[in-house]
Structure formats: structure tokens, C-alpha cells
Amino acid sequence: MSIVASPVYAAFLISSVSDTNDRCGAGRVNNDDLLKYNRDAWNKQVNDANRWTRPVSIDVINEARSGKFEIVLTPTIPVPAVWFPELTGADTLCLASGGGQQAPVLAAAGANVTVFDNSPAQLDQDRFVAQRDGLSMRFVEGDMADLAVFPDQSFDFIFHPCSNGFAVNVLPVWRECFRVLRSGGVMMAGFTNPLRYLFEDERVENGSLAVVHSLPYSDLDHLDEPHIQNAIRAGKPLEFAHTLTDQIGGQLRAGFLLSAMFEDRYADSDNDPISKFTDTFIATRAIKP
Numbered sequence: 001m002s003i004v005a006s007p008v009y010a011a012f013l014i015s016s017v018s019d020t021n022d023r024c025g026a027g028r029v030n031n032d033d034l035l036k037y038n039r040d041a042w043n044k045q046v047n048d049a050n051r052w053t054r055p056v057s058i059d060v061i062n063e064a065r066s067g068k069f070e071i072v073l074t075p076t077i078p079v080p081a082v083w084f085p086e087l088t089g090a091d092t093l094c095l096a097s098g099g100g101q102q103a104p105v106l107a108a109a110g111a112n113v114t115v116f117d118n119s120p121a122q123l124d125q126d127r128f129v130a131q132r133d134g135l136s137m138r139f140v141e142g143d144m145a146d147l148a149v150f151p152d153q154s155f156d157f158i159f160h161p162c163s164n165g166f167a168v169n170v171l172p173v174w175r176e177c178f179r180v181l182r183s184g185g186v187m188m189a190g191f192t193n194p195l196r197y198l199f200e201d202e203r204v205e206n207g208s209l210a211v212v213h214s215l216p217y218s219d220l221d222h223l224d225e226p227h228i229q230n231a232i233r234a235g236k237p238l239e240f241a242h243t244l245t246d247q248i249g250g251q252l253r254a255g256f257l258l259s260a261m262f263e264d265r266y267a268d269s270d271n272d273p274i275s276k277f278t279d280t281f282i283a284t285r286a287i288k289p
């Protein structure tokens, strides 16, 4: 791989190996540098008003207070009501879920919510809703693969919307979720079907569905290519596509039992070329026995 003469890249191009389980190129970067880069990138997404950073309205919170709410793990389909555990007083971890969206809704519905995210600006969106609407919530900044700040069995419910595509390795995320959940607890997760990343244009900028990438996919393996150079210049987060073995098998290997799932895709209005043909997002409901 050629080294690109940009200070942004330079931070990543170091040779330490951070996790021997890595299957997505982590051996070529330091995880702290990746976290730092993606933190800045998500802070920028807040400035740019990315759809996953826009706080919910006061009306949505007021409805949730009376038990009426819909939240998503994936782009479009609301999580079925029957998936939720009793929320009143449930110790709930909204994992890599900043943006003032799901966490304050669950808090308004009665849950005791901790929102955990790598981006302080994303956490500020949740703080904004909490202050605006008088909700009591806890805000913790950190890496989803390391929940050491929480003792074992701290939560009854984990809500983890599509965000593990920003983690270089998803297996530690499932292991940590299992550890911090209480027995009988529920974990809901959304994630991307890796098939999205087969295509030349996995960022859907020119609509090309030519198959060029093998899976699992890592942006770190393509740092010198134009599509990643453009993404980094635009301050976009770096992404990873984990295999279904790691996404679904990884939950099972961590000890979870799966009780339900559904697939989803972008809405027609998003003009996503792949969504014209197939679902590319998956939501799962898991239980810690």
C-alpha cells in the first residue's frame, strides 16, 4: 500500500497490533487513533446535521411519557413493541447510541438510561433533550468494545442501534454486552449486512453496484484508494463490514440466545441503489440466559 502524504492518514499508518482476534485490518492501526479519528468524524456529523445526530422533538418525548413511542435499530422499521422488556425502572444501556434519539425516548418511557458513545457531540445531543425535557439520564463517553467502566451485571436492557460498523472488531462488543447484562436481560442490536460493502460504491455516492470488495471489509485496507481518501477529506467516519458469523455467531458465542430478528432497508426516498433490490440491515433480539 502506498503511504499518502496527509497528516490525517499518518495518524493511522502505524504498525502496532491491537487485537489478535482482529479480522478487519486493525493490525495496521492503533485503535486509539481510530477512535480519535471517528470521534472527530462523528462530532463533525453533528455539525453537519447528519440524520443520526438530530434530537427528537418535545412532542415525541411527551408521547413516550404516556408509553407511546417508536424507535429504530435500523434505518426504517420501528422495533416491534413486543420486543421491549418492562421499561419502568429498567437499568438500560443505550450503546453507541448518541444523537438525542433513542436514549431520551426510553428515559421518557420510564427506563433508567445510561447513554454511552465515543462522540462527546453526540452525547451533547442527548444532554440537550434531557435538559430541555427534564429527563434524568447518565452520559458516558467511551469505546463500545470496552465497557470496563460498568461492573458485571449492571443492566437489564441494552439497546444497540446500527453502529458496530464503526468498530474494527465486533466480538469484544458482544462479550462486553453479555458481561454487563443481568441474567434474563434483553439486548437489541441493529447491524449492517456486510453485502453492502461488496460494491465499488459502498458509500453510495455514484450508485455503482459493481462487485469489487471481498468480505469482511475494512476501510483500513483501502486507505490509499480514492473513495476512502474522499471520505477522509470530507471528515466521514471509517467503516468496517463484519461477517454474519461475527454479527450473529458472535452474539451466540458470547452466550446470548436469539429470540427474534427482522431485516430492513433504506426508504425509497433515500434513493439507495442496493435497497431497490434487497434488505441490507438486520435487527436482532437476544436474551442472556
Ligand SMILES: C[S@@+](CC[C@H](N)C(=O)[O-])C[C@H]1O[C@@H](n2cnc3c(N)ncnc32)[C@H](O)[C@@H]1O
Residues within 6 Å of the ligand: 035, 038, 039, 042, 052, 053, 072, 073, 095, 096, 097, 098, 099, 100, 101, 102, 116, 117, 118, 119, 122, 142, 143, 144, 145, 161, 162, 163, 166, 167
Ligand atoms: C449511526 S450513529 C448511531 C446513533 C443513532 N442514534 C442511531 O439511531 O443509530 C453511530 C454512533 O456510534 C458512535 N460510535 C462510533 N464508534 C464508536 C465506538 N467505538 N464506541 C462507541 N460509540 C461509537 C458514534 O459516535 C455515533 O454516535
